[in-house]
Structures are given as C-alpha cells and as structure tokens.
Amino acid sequence: MYERIGEASLKNGASMEIGVVLCPDAEHADEIRPFLGHKGQPWQHHIEGAVAGPLDDLETRFYVGKVDGRIITNIMTVEHVGVGILGHVYTTPERRRLGACNAVMEAQMEEFRTRGARCLYLGTGFDSAAYHIYKRNGFGSVLPRSGFMSYFTEDGFEAAYFAARPCTAREVRWDDWGPVTALTGSHDGDWLRSVAWRMQGPESFEGDFLGLRQRIADGDVDAHVLVTDDGARVGVATLGRHPMWGDARLLDVLCHPNYWPDARKLVDALATDARTLTYVDSAAHAKLDALTALGFLAEVTLPARARRRLRPDWRPSDADADMFDDSAFEDTPLDVTVLAR
Known part of the structure; x- marks a missing residue:
C-alpha cells in the first residue's frame, strides 16, 4: 500500500x-x-x-x-x-x-x-555526515563515540517498556527484529550479553538478527523470546552447537533485570538432553541465581575474560554532550564463569 x-x-x-x-x-x-x-x-x-x-x-x-x-x-x-x-x-x-x-x-x-x-534504532559511522543528519532529526548515541543511535518519542521509554509484568516464551519470529534490539541496546542488564553473538554491553542486534533467522532456517540454532501481553520483548535465548566442545550445546540467555525470575520459561522451551554450557560474568548475580536454580553448576571461572567498558550508572542525557563524554567509560575486568547442566 x-x-x-x-x-x-x-x-x-x-x-x-x-x-x-x-x-x-x-x-x-x-x-x-x-x-x-x-x-x-x-x-x-x-x-x-x-x-x-x-x-x-x-x-x-x-x-x-x-x-x-x-x-x-x-x-x-x-x-x-x-x-x-x-x-x-x-x-x-x-x-x-x-x-x-x-x-x-x-x-x-x-x-x-x-x-x-515509540522508538527507533539505527547504526552508522560515528561523527559521519550521516550521523549528523540523524542527530538533527532527534537521534542520539546509545553510548559515547558510537554510531549505534536511538530515538524515542516519549521520556522514560525503557522504564515503562521493561516494567515487570506477565510474559510467555515463544519461538523467534520476524516481528522480533526491532524489539529484540531494544533489549540488547538497553543500558540495564548484564555486561556479557551473548557469547554466540560476541555481544558485550549495549549493542545493536540489527544485522545479527538476520544471521539468527538464517541459522534457525538451517536448523543450526533454536531460539525463543520472552514476550509480554503488550508485545515487549524482555528476554531472548538461543541454543546451538558449542563451537569448541564437541557434542555440547551453547546456551545464551539474556533477560532484562526485571525478568530473570522468568528465565525458566526460556530455558525450558529450549530443553535438550545434550550437555549444555552457558556463561555468566562476575557481576551478573541475578543471572547466576536464575541459572543455578535451573540446575546449572559452575565448572570453571575464567579470570578477566570480559572487560566492562561503560560505567553501570551512565545513561544518555544530552545528544551533544553524550557524543564525546569520555567520563562514561571505564575498564573493569570481569571474570566469566562457565556453567554446565
């Protein structure tokens, strides 16, 4: 039309x-x-x-x-x-x-x-001509010196969007594309967000979502999302072959902090009889508790395997000031624990 x-x-x-x-x-x-x-x-x-x-x-x-x-x-x-x-x-x-x-x-x-x-996300070259076109139209960097940008029509979008409420798990569909990027791009949540997709901190899932769709179609990966009754995507999990450990499976689980109590719905939907490994950084206490309650046990801790690059308390406030706000950055090593079930 x-x-x-x-x-x-x-x-x-x-x-x-x-x-x-x-x-x-x-x-x-x-x-x-x-x-x-x-x-x-x-x-x-x-x-x-x-x-x-x-x-x-x-x-x-x-x-x-x-x-x-x-x-x-x-x-x-x-x-x-x-x-x-x-x-x-x-x-x-x-x-x-x-x-x-x-x-x-x-x-x-x-x-x-x-x-x-309500909101749009995009990716472009930081400080490029295109970046400034988007900035003039109300977009701002999700984090300083980044071409990952967001635009909101309402203040307090994330607080309302991710507020705790009932949710269910279902298979990933095409219409999850934008809403899952709202989840991966959120400032609230764990630093180590995905091992399979090499995601740390707030990042776009724009291109990787299409890769995920292809891997699902090829039968390489199973994937589910947590969806609220009004359509917010508040968790996502993928299960596929572990790239290093033979017949083991790699489980990636990402939930907004308000929804770790619902992680069981995702993990149960991806149940497998194969040995399953998953990864948790040393600051992800709610994730560790949720997975431990599901029978995952710590096998080994990898010292300083991840590094937090952004202060946990930093949030965008002004598009001009945020562009070069180097006070937002830190360099904090995080241990990563391998859990198995």
Missing part, C-alpha cells in the same frame, strides 16, 4: 513527491528490489520477503522520494508495536547533495510520530 505524505523542492529545482510503501506491495516491488539490490545478503532476503508478502507481524515501510514518478531516495523502517529499526538510507548517486534524503527523513519522522510509534 502506498500513501503520499508530502512533497519537496530539491536544490536543482526539481519537485519530489514523498510517500510511504507499507509492505507487502506488489505495485512497488519491482522498483524497490533493484533500487536496494546493492545491499546484498542477508539484507536482500528480508527485502524480497517483505515486498512479496507478510513476514509474521513485522511492519516494513519504505519511505521514498520520487521525481517524475521514479524512486530516487529511500529510508526503510521495520517495526512491531511501535519499536523498530531504521536503515537502508540510500539516494541514487546523480541525485545526491540536493536535499532529497533530508526531506524524506523529515517526513518519515513526522509520520512515525503521528501514528504513535
């Missing part, structure tokens, strides 16, 4: 129509696919699937600028329950430096706010 949401005059005098394509959309599929064909895999797999038909409850939107009826610039968002990721920002080379991308982004952000959506 296509909706016109604005228009703009480019610096060369051309008139540009601004619209949004809500997928699936057969009419625009043949133009969007080649327009973003340079993205390659794994991104192209999502683009092909989104324009052709529903991907679970994932909402994929392409915000486009058209001159003489042809797309010259694009911004994509993927969302569920108003939580999403912004990406695939691209303008044809001959139409750059004309203000096309800026105009589409202003319209896109206004449309995002108007329909009551």
Whole structure:
C-alpha cells in the first residue's frame, strides 16, 4: 500500500513527491528490489520477503522520494508495536547533495510520530555526515563515540517498556527484529550479553538478527523470546552447537533485570538432553541465581575474560554532550564463569 505524505523542492529545482510503501506491495516491488539490490545478503532476503508478502507481524515501510514518478531516495523502517529499526538510507548517486534524503527523513519522522510509534534504532559511522543528519532529526548515541543511535518519542521509554509484568516464551519470529534490539541496546542488564553473538554491553542486534533467522532456517540454532501481553520483548535465548566442545550445546540467555525470575520459561522451551554450557560474568548475580536454580553448576571461572567498558550508572542525557563524554567509560575486568547442566 502506498500513501503520499508530502512533497519537496530539491536544490536543482526539481519537485519530489514523498510517500510511504507499507509492505507487502506488489505495485512497488519491482522498483524497490533493484533500487536496494546493492545491499546484498542477508539484507536482500528480508527485502524480497517483505515486498512479496507478510513476514509474521513485522511492519516494513519504505519511505521514498520520487521525481517524475521514479524512486530516487529511500529510508526503510521495520517495526512491531511501535519499536523498530531504521536503515537502508540510500539516494541514487546523480541525485545526491540536493536535499532529497533530508526531506524524506523529515517526513518519515513526522509520520512515525503521528501514528504513535515509540522508538527507533539505527547504526552508522560515528561523527559521519550521516550521523549528523540523524542527530538533527532527534537521534542520539546509545553510548559515547558510537554510531549505534536511538530515538524515542516519549521520556522514560525503557522504564515503562521493561516494567515487570506477565510474559510467555515463544519461538523467534520476524516481528522480533526491532524489539529484540531494544533489549540488547538497553543500558540495564548484564555486561556479557551473548557469547554466540560476541555481544558485550549495549549493542545493536540489527544485522545479527538476520544471521539468527538464517541459522534457525538451517536448523543450526533454536531460539525463543520472552514476550509480554503488550508485545515487549524482555528476554531472548538461543541454543546451538558449542563451537569448541564437541557434542555440547551453547546456551545464551539474556533477560532484562526485571525478568530473570522468568528465565525458566526460556530455558525450558529450549530443553535438550545434550550437555549444555552457558556463561555468566562476575557481576551478573541475578543471572547466576536464575541459572543455578535451573540446575546449572559452575565448572570453571575464567579470570578477566570480559572487560566492562561503560560505567553501570551512565545513561544518555544530552545528544551533544553524550557524543564525546569520555567520563562514561571505564575498564573493569570481569571474570566469566562457565556453567554446565
């Protein structure tokens, strides 16, 4: 479905129509696919699937600028329950430096706010030209000197989103893409977030989610999420072959601190008869308690295997000040304990 949401005059005098394509959309599929064909895999797999038909409850939107009826610039968002990721920002080379991308982004952000959506995440080069375009549109670095950026339409988003309430475990679906990045990008939680995905501290799961989807499809990994009744993703766990220990399985579990009491739901959903190893850093006391209660026992402790790089009490406050706030950083070694069951 296509909706016109604005228009703009480019610096060369051309008139540009601004619209949004809500997928699936057969009419625009043949133009969007080649327009973003340079993205390659794994991104192209999502683009092909989104324009052709529903991907679970994932909402994929392409915000486009058209001159003489042809797309010259694009911004994509993927969302569920108003939580999403912004990406695939691209303008044809001959139409750059004309203000096309800026105009589409202003319209896109206004449309995002108007329909009551809540937050977006993106990844770009820190302090790059693109970084400053996003910053002008309200995005800020999740941590200093980082191109991982977030935008919120409401104050106190994380406190409300992750507030304790009932949740259930289910298999990972396409519509978990944006909400799981809200979980991995949260400032609350353990430092060692995933061994399988090499994740420490607040990080984006944008690209790795597509890798996870492929590994699930290949049968290499099983994955479940904790979901509240109103759609917040508050925990995620994956189970796959351990890369070092033969027939053992590697279990990764990440929960928001308010949801470690519910970790059993994730672990039980991924039950296996094989020997299972999981990893806990020395500051992750709630995670250790939750896994110990599920029968995991400490096997070995690896001294200083992880290093906390960000103060636990640091939170973003001002987009300008946060960019270079080196007081946010620390270098604290954390022991990592291997648990087995």
